[in-house]
Structures are given as C-alpha cells and as structure tokens.
Amino acid sequence: xxxxxxxxxxxxxxxxxxxxxxxxxxxxxxxxxxxxxxxxxxxxxxxxxxxxxxxxxxxxxxxxxxxxxxxxxxxxxxxxxxxxxxxxxxxxxxxxxxxxxxxxxxxxxxxxxxxxxxxxxxxxxxxxxxxxxxxxxxxxxxxxxxxxxxxxxxxxxxxxxxxxxxxxxxxxxxxxxxxxxxxxxxxxxxxxxxxxxxxxxxxxxxxxxxxxxxxxxxxxxxxxxxxxxxxxxxxxxxxxxxxxxxxxxxxxxxxxxxxxxxxxxxxxxxxx
Amino acid sequence: xxxxxxxxxxxxxxxxxxxxxxxxxxxxxxxxxxxxxxxxxxxxxxxxxxxxxxxxxxxxxxxxxxxxxxxxxxxxxxxxxxxxxxxxxxxxxxxxxxxxxxxxxxxxxxxxxxxxxxxxxxxxxxxxxxxxxxxxxxxxxxxxxxxxxxxxxxxxxxxxxxxxxxxxxxxxxxxxxxxxxxxxxxxxxxxxxxxxxxxxxxxxxxxxxxxxxxxxxxxxxxxxxxxxxxxxxxxxxxxxxxxxxxxxxxxx
Numbered sequence: 001x002x003x004x005x006x007x008x009x010x011x012x013x014x015x016x017x018x019x020x021x022x023x024x025x026x027x028x029x030x031x032x033x034x035x036x037x038x039x040x041x042x043x044x045x046x047x048x049x050x051x052x053x054x055x056x057x058x059x060x061x062x063x064x065x066x067x068x069x070x071x072x073x074x075x076x077x078x079x080x081x082x083x084x085x086x087x088x089x090x091x092x093x094x095x096x097x098x099x100x101x102x103x104x105x106x107x108x109x110x111x112x113x114x115x116x117x118x119x120x121x122x123x124x125x126x127x128x129x130x131x132x133x134x135x136x137x138x139x140x141x142x143x144x145x146x147x148x149x150x151x152x153x154x155x156x157x158x159x160x161x162x163x164x165x166x167x168x169x170x171x172x173x174x175x176x177x178x179x180x181x182x183x184x185x186x187x188x189x190x191x192x193x194x195x196x197x198x199x200x201x202x203x204x205x206x207x208x209x210x211x212x213x214x215x216x217x218x219x220x221x222x223x224x225x226x227x228x229x230x231x232x233x234x235x236x237x238x239x240x241x242x243x244x245x246x247x248x249x250x251x252x253x254x255x256x257x258x259x260x261x262x263x264x265x266x267x268x269x270x271x272x
Numbered sequence: 273x274x275x276x277x278x279x280x281x282x283x284x285x286x287x288x289x290x291x292x293x294x295x296x297x298x299x300x301x302x303x304x305x306x307x308x309x310x311x312x313x314x315x316x317x318x319x320x321x322x323x324x325x326x327x328x329x330x331x332x333x334x335x336x337x338x339x340x341x342x343x344x345x346x347x348x349x350x351x352x353x354x355x356x357x358x359x360x361x362x363x364x365x366x367x368x369x370x371x372x373x374x375x376x377x378x379x380x381x382x383x384x385x386x387x388x389x390x391x392x393x394x395x396x397x398x399x400x401x402x403x404x405x406x407x408x409x410x411x412x413x414x415x416x417x418x419x420x421x422x423x424x425x426x427x428x429x430x431x432x433x434x435x436x437x438x439x440x441x442x443x444x445x446x447x448x449x450x451x452x453x454x455x456x457x458x459x460x461x462x463x464x465x466x467x468x469x470x471x472x473x474x475x476x477x478x479x480x481x482x483x484x485x486x487x488x489x490x491x492x493x494x495x496x497x498x499x500x501x502x503x504x505x506x507x508x509x510x511x512x513x514x515x516x517x518x519x520x521x522x523x524x
Contacts, residue, residue: 079331157366161430164324164360165437166352167383175383179370 025252033246035239061136061143062189068140069147070173077152093141101205104134109206126208131223134202143192150184150266151177183265190262194255200225224251277302277471278323278441283337285315285322287330292318294495295337300441300488305463305472307486307503309479311523315495316475320443323473324358325351341440356384359434360443364450365426367418367433374414376429377401380437396436404432405462424455431462435470442466444474448481460485479519483507491515493523 068089076082105126112133113125154177162172178185204226222230224247235241276299285293293315300306308316318327327333328351339346346354367376377397381388388396397414401407406428410421418429427447434442444463448456463472463485476482482489482503489503491512499506499515510516517523 155366157362157364158368160326161360161362161366161368161433162379162383163326163329164355164362165380165383165433166356167380168352171383171385175379176368176370180368 026249029245029249029252033242033249036242036246039239039242061140061192064136065140065143065147065192066185068144069151070177072144073148073151074173074177075169089141089144093145097138097199097202098205100134100138101202104130104202104206108133124208126206128207131203131207134206135196135199138199138202139192139196142195143188146188146191147181147185150181150188153184154180183268187262187265190258190265194258194262197223197258198225198251198255200229204229224248275302276300277342278473279338279340279343281338281340283319283322283339284335285318285327286334286336288332292495293322294497296497298490298497298500300471300473302471303467303469304487305467305474305485306488306490307474307476307482308490308492309476309482310492311518312477313494314492316477316492317445319492320360320445320473320475323441324360324443325354326360352384356380356437357439358441358443359437359439360445361427361430361434361447363446365423365430367421367426367429369417369419371417372415373410373418373421373429376418377432377436379433400432400436401429403435403466404428405458405465406432422455424451424458427451427455427459428462431459431466435466439470441471441473444472446475446477449476449478456481479507491518493518 068085072082072086072089076085108130109125112127112130116122116124158176158180159172162176167175203223207222207226228244228248228251231240232244235244278300280296280298283293283296283298284291296319308319310316321327322335323339323346325346327335335347341349341354341357367373368379371379374397375382377400378388378393381393381396398407398411401410406425409425410429418426421429427450431442431447448459451459460481463474466472474482474486486503488501489506490500491498491506491514493514499510499512501511506515507519510519514523
C-alpha cells in the first residue's frame with residue numbers, strides 16, 4: 001500500500017512538473033513581452049515588418065503526403081515495400097532540420113537563383129519560395145504518417161461494402177475512404193501547420209531574413225521563429241528583446257491553438 | 273436440380289498453402305434460398321466470398337476450380353461486373369455513415385460513376401426500400417444520415433442498397449447474427465419474399481435459421497462439403513453421420 005502511494009506520488013509529481021513547465025513558459029513570455037505590447041500595442045504585425053506569411057507550403061506538401069498515406073494505408077498495408085517506404089518516411093521525419101537547411105542552401109538556392117534569372121527578378125536565391133519548398137519537404141513525412149493513421153481508421157466493413165457493390169479501388173478511395181477520413185485529414189493538416197510554424201533552423205537558413213512584408217514569392221522574408229533565431233543574440237535594447245519575446249508568445253499561442261484544435265478533431269473522429 | 277444459376281466444380285480456396293475449402297461441387301438453384309451451414313472455421317464464409325471474388329483483395333488467398341454463373345466462367349469475367357451481378361450483405365450492418373439514407377440506396381450507382389436522372393434515382397430508391405420493407409419507416413427521413421436507424425433497419429438499408437443494383441444473386445454472410453430476435457424474424461420473412469426475384473445464398477451458423485427459411489442446405493465441415501440436398505430431407509433424415517451429429521449438437 002505504501003509502495004503504491006509512493007509510485008503514485010512519483011507519477012503525479014511528474015505530471016505537475018509538466019503542467020508547471022507550460023505555465024512557466026507562458027508566464028515568462030507574457031511578462032517579458034509586456035513592454036513591447038505597451039509600446040506598439042497590437043499593430044506590430046499588421047503595420048510593419050514582421051509578417052508570418054508561410055502557408056503556401058501546404059499546397060505543395062499535402063497532395064504528396066496524401067498520396068503517400070494512401071499508398072501506405074490502403075494499397076500496401078504490409079510486406080517489404082510497405083516497410084521500406086514506411087522506414088523512409090520515418091527516416092525523413094527524423095533528420096535534424098539543420099541538415100534540411102544545408103540541403104536547401106546547396107540544392108534549392110542555386111535552382112531558385114536560375115529561375116529568378118530566367119524570370120528577370122533579382123536573383124537572391126534565398127527567400128520565401130525556397131523556404132516554402134524546404135518546409136514542404138520537411139513536413140511531408142509528418143503529415144503522411146498522420147494521414148496514414150487516419151486512413152487506417154476507416155472500417156474494413158465500409159470498404160468491403162463498397163467493393164461488393166462493384167466499386168473499383170479508386171472509386172472506393174474517392175467516395176468512401178476520403179469522405180470518411182476527411183475530418184481526420186483536416187486535423188492532420190492543422191497539426192502539420194502547427195509544426196511548420198514553429199520550424200526554425202532550416203527556414204532561417206534559406207529565407208533571406210528581410211523584415212519587410214514580401215512582395216512576391218521570390219522575395220526574402222522572415223518567419224516568426226527565424227526572426228527570433230537571427231536577432232536574439234544582437235538584441236541589446238530591452239525593447240527589442242521584449243518585442244522578440246512578444247513574437248515568441250504569439251508563436252506559442254498560435255501553435256498551441258492549432259495543435260489543440262487538430263487533436264480535438266482527431267479525437268472526435270476516433271470516438272465516432 | 274432443375275434450374276441452377278450458379279455452379280461450382282472442383283472448387284478449392286487456399287490461404288497460402290493451407291486449403292480451407294476442399295474440392296467442392298455444388299449447384300445453387302435460381303430463385304431459391306440455399307443455406308450454407310457449419311461450425312465456425314468450416315470455410316463457409318471463405319466459400320461465400322470466393323463467389324463474388326472478394327478474395328481478390330486478400331493477397332495470400334488463391335482460388336482453384338470452376339464457378340459458372342449462367343454457364344459463364346466467373347473467374348474469367350471482370351471482377352467489377354461479377355460484383356454488380358452478385359450482391360453481398362454482411363454480418364454487421366454497414367451503411368455508409370457519410371451518406372444519407374437516399375444516397376446509401378443509390379450508392380452502388382454513384383460508386384460506379386453511373387449517372388441517372390433524378391426521376392430514375394427516385395424510382396430506384398423507392399423500389400428498393402419498398403422491397404426491403406423499409407420504405408414506410410424512412411420515407412420522411414430519406415435525406416438524413418442512416419446512423420440513427422436501429423440495427424435491423426440498418427441491415428434492411430444494406431439489403432436495399434444491394435437490391436438497387438438489380439443483382440441476380442445476393443450473398444448473405446450471417447446477416448442476422450448481430451441482430452435481436454425480432455429484427456431477425458422480420459429479415460427472415462423479407463428473404464422469403466425476395467427469393468421471388470433473386471437467388472439467395474445464406475451463410476449461417478444458426479441451423480434453425482437454415483431450417484426455417486432455406487430450400488436447400490449445404491453442410492460444410494472442416495472445408496469439406498459433407499452433405500447437400502433439400503433442407504427438409506436433410507433435417508429429417510440426414511444421410512451422413514457427421515451431418516446427423518451436427519444437427520443433434522454432438523459436433524460444432
């Protein structure tokens with residue numbers, strides 16, 4: 001009995017530590033950004049430099065992730081090919097983002113630079129488009145494995161009923177599997193978005209770090225996290241520091257909300 | 273055997289190297305209910321799923337022998353065509369949860385990409401629901417989702433969905449085993465009505481169900497077709513000792 005209590009104490013204290021951690025982070029962020037909030041109120045994001053435009057990667061990444069997920073979750077649910085592709089996906093997900101950044105710097109930047117010369121814009125190479133491509137690649141394994149889980153949740157009963165009515169595989173995917181999994185797939189997109197928003201290293205390396213709202217996809221820009229990574233060491237002015245922390249606060253809140261929303265939708269779907 | 277619609281000859285089904293259905297010869301008669309009964313694991317569901325080529329989706333399943341539908345070899349036909357001619361109702365009611373009742377009934381056409389005029393659709397939906405004895409209960413809620421229906425109603429919706437495709441044969445895989453006795457009785461009466469226009473093949477582990485509604489019965493045991501004949505005759509004077517043992521509850 002005493003031993004049982006002891007274990008329970010250990011378990012619950014780690015829970016308390018975890019909750020405290022979240023609270024402490026939140027308090028720290030709020031406290032330190034107060035100065036900047038007072039100074040600029042909330043106009044900072046709309047009025048001038050720091051704009052978190054960074055969503056177009058979803059357009060590139062999602063269809064690819066969905067195809068991967070269908071391949072793994074529906075067409076090849078076991079066997080060598082399944083295992084091989086799945087390990088590849090997991091491997092990609094595990095690569096540190098710094099390496100993606102290097103890869104982007106050496107492969108994408110020259111490619112984009114050529115494209116920019118071709119279109120006759122200033123050939124920075126680095127910029128929003130490059131960062132978008134890198135993010136798309138980085139986030140694909142993550143969203144593919146989420147989507148695959150969701151697709152696997154579609155009951156076998158329903159797929160068989162569809163086949164028994166004479167539907168082909170493609171028809172079954174289009175009309176039964178995707179509609180059934182839709183809310184879960186959407187949640188997967190949200191979770192991927194949450195992840196991409198916070199992605200720092202690779203983006204910082206290829207985005208060009210320019211604090212102006214980008215004119216077009218080729219322009220250098222900045223994301224919330226890349227600004228912090230770039231300027232934190234140079235932020236000697238307390239107001240500058242506080243502004244950076246305010247960005248962190250907003251990043252924290254946005255990613256948390258997106259994550260919670262995504263998880264909530266997935267949970268609802270599983271119970272159904 | 274007067275008018276067989278479906279004939280199996282030297283029919284075998286394997287999972288990898290294990291033979292689960294052994295060399296079966298059987299003829300199913302048109303517009304009759306043929307029951308396939310036997311204890312769990314005797315291969316009855318495997319046999320049933322071989323008829324509409326559902327094993328195509330199981331990579332390690334293999335089928336040998338002949339199946340003739342109206343004297344045409346099923347294994348040479350396009351599987352999609354086979355499944356349109358031979359419908360299937362499953363053990364657990366499985367209406368599509370993302371579709372309304374109406375769309376569920378018409379789903380076979382939608383899934384196959386067959387475009388119909390609204391009037392034709394309405395007619396098919398009403399006809400099929402009337403035949404499956406569900407029309408009166410759902411005619412005011414056609415465009416709602418089917419998930420609020422009772423288990424028995426859901427199963428009748430699945431029967432309507434199958435009937436809508438105007439199949440020649442309907443395979444029934446223990447269609448009442450997830451239902452209560454009253455819903456079961458209702459559905460059994462429905463089958464007796466339906467056999468006027470379609471051939472029914474019923475897999476059941478419930479021998480009294482076979483006795484109540486089938487014309488012919490096949491008794492399967494460990495993958496062998498032990499006995500096949502008129503239901504009345506088999507239940508009163510079984511020829512095989514194992515059939516008798518199964519009927520009196522000694523094996524099974």
